[in-house]
Amino acid sequence: MxxxxxxxxxxxxxxxxxxxxxxxxxxxxxxxxxxxxxxxxxxxxxxxxxxxxxxxxxxxxxxxxxxxxxxAKKVEGVSEADVEAMIPEGHRDFVRDTLAKYGVPELAEGEAAGWRxxxxxxxxxxxxxxxxxxxxxxxxxxxxxxxxxxxxxxxxxxxxxxxxxxxxxxxxxxxxxxxxxxxxxxxxxxxxxxxxxxxxxxxxxxxxxxxxxxxxxxxxxxxxxxxxxxxxxxxxxxxxxxxxLTTAEADLHSPALTRKLLAAGSGDTVRSRALTGKPARQLRTEWTDAWDDPQGPGTLPMPLQGLLVAEAVSRIQKHEVDPLLGTPVGQIVGRMNEVRSVQxxxxxxxxxxxxxxxxxxxxxxxxxx
Amino acid sequence: MxxxxxxxxxxxxxxxxxxxxxxxxxxxxxxxxxxxxxxxxxxxxxxxxxxxxxxxxxxxxxxxxxxxxxxAKKVEGVSEADVEAMIPEGHRDFVRDTLAKYGVPELAEGEAAGWRxxxxxxxxxxxxxxxxxxxxxxxxxxxxxxxxxxxxxxxxxxxxxxxxxxxxxxxxxxxxxxxxxxxxxxxxxxxxxxxxxxxxxxxxxxxxxxxxxxxxxxxxxxxxxxxxxxxxxxxxxxxxxxxxLTTAEADLHSPALTRKLLAAGSGDTVRSRALTGKPARQLRTEWTDAWDDPQGPGTLPMPLQGLLVAEAVSRIQKHEVDPLLGTPVGQIVGRMNEVRSVQxxxxxxxxxxxxxxxxxxxxxxxxxx
CATH class of the missing domain: 3.20.20.70 (Aldolase class I)
Incomplete structure (x- = not known):
């Protein structure tokens, strides 16, 4: 080729x-x-x-x-704290309530809250x-x-x-x-x-x-x-x-997530703003459903949404809370049905x-x- | 081939x-x-x-x-009038108001109200x-x-x-x-x-x-x-x-619609329930926007939506009301940029x-x- x-x-x-x-x-x-x-x-x-x-x-x-x-765009003269302050309290409540509803444990002291x-x-x-x-x-x-x-x-x-x-x-x-x-x-x-x-x-x-x-x-x-x-x-x-993502060399640190990827069909992804505030295709989960629900508060624009959910997503991943556990992945996930080597x-x-x-x-x- | x-x-x-x-x-x-x-x-x-x-x-x-x-499914023992009666009055008002807002004229006496x-x-x-x-x-x-x-x-x-x-x-x-x-x-x-x-x-x-x-x-x-x-x-x-749709042999009966198709880019379609109640890709118009607007009444399920909008769509097409004028078409519309023969x-x-x-x-x- x-x-x-x-x-x-x-x-x-x-x-x-x-x-x-x-x-x-x-x-x-x-x-x-x-x-x-x-x-x-x-x-x-x-x-x-x-x-x-x-x-x-x-x-x-x-x-x-x-x-x-x-x-592409620089953000000048605005601190991360300034942006954090732009997140409505109702959205923070929604994150807290959703995590509580599914019994998602806290991160251990000193554990990183993931990338954003x-x-x-x-x-x-x-x-x-x-x-x-x-x-x-x-x-x-x-x-x-x-x-x-x-x-x-x-x-x-x-x-x-x-x-x-x-x-x-x-x-x-x-x-x-x-x-x-x-x-x-x-x-x-x-x-x-x-x-x-x-x-x-x-x-x-x-x-x-x-x-x-x-x-x-x-x-x-x-x-x-x-x-x-x-x-x-x-x-x-x-x-x-x-x-x-499902190759033997990949290290997702989550057997539950690997299982979900192997089981998912091509129709099991969704293009959602839940992760970053911009539309990103990912596994559809009860977490993305909650954000995409017209009855919910809806997502915030980038970079607010990413800041808002960073810790929550880390907690879900760390503790492998199955109904909420997801990852960015394309529709090709339907053909990822077994763990194989890259070769x-x-x-x-x-x-x-x-x-x-x-x-x-x-x-x-x-x-x- | x-x-x-x-x-x-x-x-x-x-x-x-x-x-x-x-x-x-x-x-x-x-x-x-x-x-x-x-x-x-x-x-x-x-x-x-x-x-x-x-x-x-x-x-x-x-x-x-x-x-x-x-x-695939037969509907037995239910008349078209029974189904018409299931359409909420608020949805009929929305159709009427939207047509009025854009000054869409009535059909002439005896003109067909289009397929549904x-x-x-x-x-x-x-x-x-x-x-x-x-x-x-x-x-x-x-x-x-x-x-x-x-x-x-x-x-x-x-x-x-x-x-x-x-x-x-x-x-x-x-x-x-x-x-x-x-x-x-x-x-x-x-x-x-x-x-x-x-x-x-x-x-x-x-x-x-x-x-x-x-x-x-x-x-x-x-x-x-x-x-x-x-x-x-x-x-x-x-x-x-x-x-x-934009071939010389096609007969859209609407120069305005042909112009819209020729001008549209691949990003100018939307998968909307506005036409039939099931998601169908079509030109994005102010008509589809009105139905897809979370502030509006939203669409009804098939076959209600099709019954609800049949006459309105015919009026829009007949009178070529540009901002509302659309048709089912795929993303390939972006490459349909001139009228050519089928050959x-x-x-x-x-x-x-x-x-x-x-x-x-x-x-x-x-x-x-």
């Missing part, structure tokens, strides 16, 4: 794997794809340094990248970049808008390609104007923050909008036939996130891709395949 | 075109695809007979089919079938669930294949158990009634669920690269509806398909294409 972009990056297959787990990222790169480590959970630069050291030691010299969360997407993440992301550029990363992806111009320049000085996620052609063109190198077209069916436009429509639209920039298709891809479809749509590669997922993907190419050639009457 | 199904039906390309317009259906079949005439708007059997006669005279002996709307999906459509559909089986139709599709067993048998006695739309694998398996021959997997991005699962995920899921039944992919398809993607996903053909759409589709196959072969390293 070779495109100009995969050749440029020196990988065997144009398969980009986004994951928060260093062991998964390294395994993806070792398998011939391109592992991208999600950095959002690293609040301390030294933790990131430790995990990049680990990847370096386990990636067999194969290329890999980093995904940061750097908001705030307007202050740029500082965190910049400190991550100070670390990352010490390593031979080949790609820097940003999950929230285009990175600031100085970050794009700095990446280019280090020979690092810059990618950004887009849910519409308009959004993709803004990235192009910001000088980024690769657009990840994130379809409606994808896990995490998504727009309304499905991959079948979004991918070719973005490909045409930013031509000649390479586009990676994200959303709904977990098999070789889906990869072949994305490449037929004009993508230069596929960007997979969800499918790695096994990869083998399936490349074999399925070849079969899909055979099928398309038969349909096209090109029998000499 | 040849599959087992297209060979079985004797068409050159596995492209199925659904349309309410006889001229479009005939042109699709003449171009080498398979035209499927939507029968929902024919309340008088003689009107259907007249249009099937027209198709027979213009299809050059090529095969074609018919799409009916036959609800009700529990009584089975009688209408059966009278349509009595007509249809006098013609050499090759396919009978049903847009609402599986057709009743006697209808399936009758079709098979006439050598007519039966297709049914499904928005989930579970739904598709029910069709298979009902003895239908073809499943149309209708993705989230499609126009009209849709589920939540996007084509990229839905198509392979349905293909595996009903194997060895042939599956047609619907939703998001309007170009050759999208057709190639659908075939890579395992479909035996593609089912296109929206893309024909031109077809030529683009087949050329784009060949290019997409070339692209996929290059990616797969099969250079001898």
């Amino acid at each position: 070779q495109t100009e972009l995969s050749t440029q990056l020196g990988v065997e297959h144009a398969v980009f794997g986004f994951t928060p787990f260093p062991a998964v990222a390294a395994a993806i790169s070792r398998a011939g794809g391109f592992g991208v480590l999600g950095a959002v959970r690293y609040t301390a630069p030294d933790d990131l340094r430790r995990d990049l050291d680990w990847i370096e030691a386990h990636v067999d010299g194969k290329p890999y990248g980093l995904d940061v969360v750097m908001p 997407i705030t307007g202050w993440m740029e500082q965190v992301a910049r400190s991550q970049l100070d670390v990352a550029f010490d390593y031979p990363i080949r790609l820097l992806a940003n999950a929230l808008g285009s990175p600031p111009p100085d970050v794009v320049s700095r990446a280019h000085e280090h020979g690092v390609l810059v990618a950004a996620l887009a849910g519409s052609a308009r959004h993709a063109r803004k990235h192009q104007q910001a000088g980024i190198d690769i657009v990840v077209a994130q379809g409606y069916e994808a896990g995490g923050h998504t727009g309304e436009i499905a991959s079948m429509v979004l991918t070719p639209e973005v490909v045409e909008a930013v031509d000649p920039l390479p586009v990676l298709a994200a959303g709904g891809i977990g098999s070789g036939r889906q990869a072949a479809a994305a490449l037929a749509l004009g993508a230069q590669g596929v960007w997979l996130g969800s499918v790695w 096994a997922v990869f083998d399936d993907l490349t074999r399925g891709f070849e079969q899909a190419v055979d099928r398309v050639n038969r349909v096209a009457g090109r029998s000499g395949q | 040849q599959t087992e199904l297209s060979t079985q039906l004797g068409v050159e390309h596995a492209v199925f075109g659904f349309t309410p317009f006889p001229a479009v259906a005939a042109a699709i079949s003449r171009a080498g695809g398979f035209g499927v005439l939507g029968a929902v708007r024919y309340t008088a059997p003689d009107d259907l007979r007249r249009d099937l006669d027209w198709i027979e005279a213009h299809v050059d002996g090529k095969p074609y089919g018919l799409d009916v709307v036959m609800p 999906i009700t529990g009584w459509m089975e009688q209408v559909a059966r009278s349509q079938l009595d007509v249809a089986f006098d013609y050499p139709i090759r396919l009978l599709a049903n847009a609402l669930g599986s057709p009743p067993p006697d209808v399936v048998s009758r079709a098979h006695e006439h050598g007519v294949l039966v297709a049914a739309l499904a928005g989930s694998a579970r739904h598709a398996r029910k069709h298979q158990q009902a003895g239908i021959d073809i499943v149309v997997a209708q993705g989230y991005e499609a126009g009209g009634h849709t589920g939540e699962i996007a084509s990229m995920v839905l198509t392979p899921e349905v293909v595996e669920a009903v194997d060895p039944l042939p599956v047609l992919a619907a939703g998001g398809i309007g170009s050759g690269r999208q057709a190639a993607a659908a075939l890579a996903l395992g479909a035996q053909g593609v089912w296109l509806g929206s893309v024909w 031109a759409v077809f030529d683009d589709l087949t050329r784009g398909f060949e290019q997409a196959v070339d692209r996929v072969n290059r990616v797969a390293g099969r250079s001898g294409q």
